[in-house]
Amino acid sequence: MPKPTKGPRLGGGPAHERLMLANLAAALFTHKSIKTTETRAKRLRPLAERMVQFAKRGDLHARRRVLATITDKSVVHELFTVIAPQVNERQGGYTRITKLGFRKGDNASMVQMELVLEPLTPKVKHSKTSTVTAEKPVVEEVVVADAEVADEAAAEVVVEEPTEAAVDTKDAK
Structure with a gap:
């Protein structure tokens, strides 16, 4: 059937x-x-x-x-x-x-x-990534050519670890 x-x-x-x-x-x-x-x-x-x-x-x-x-x-x-x-x-x-x-x-x-015989007009794609990248500031990279200068720069960077007093004040809040 x-x-x-x-x-x-x-x-x-x-x-x-x-x-x-x-x-x-x-x-x-x-x-x-x-x-x-x-x-x-x-x-x-x-x-x-x-x-x-x-x-x-x-x-x-x-x-x-x-x-x-x-x-x-x-x-x-x-x-x-x-x-x-x-x-x-x-x-x-x-x-x-x-x-x-x-x-x-x-x-x-x-x-x-x-x-529908009208000519097709392509849509303009608005992506959020292109607008966000346009608003972000451009960060320039510094290239270090000499290895000794790079070691000195790494030695100058000091990481501070929080002391016990700073941790106690955070816990109190």
Whole structure:
């Protein structure tokens, strides 16, 4: 027995659902933006993202995989030649869903689904280590070339150990 799909069912059988999602994807790639119900848009998003990933690969096998879903050759051509170069720098998130409100007839939640074709602007990374190192004063190191001078400097350093009176005053506090 075939395993049912996860998520909301879009009515009809699995073949009808597959064809409906393919038509929605074709409309999205043709018009760059479609208005549909929220449920359909959420089911369409993974399919559309996968088609764009195939288009970014651009080889013959990827084109045939997309043609297996979207049978309109002009839509597939536009996806591979127009849309894929525009989203080439983007790692994912090729679609955007914006809620519009509710449909008057049946109160279904409507959304605007569109392709994100704006050029990607890289984020500037603000790390705390770079700001902290800029605020710290720079300490210069002194290099001692002669071994005798180094021994004399080590001999001049005297470590004071606390006396018993100083320890008693700390304990009293």
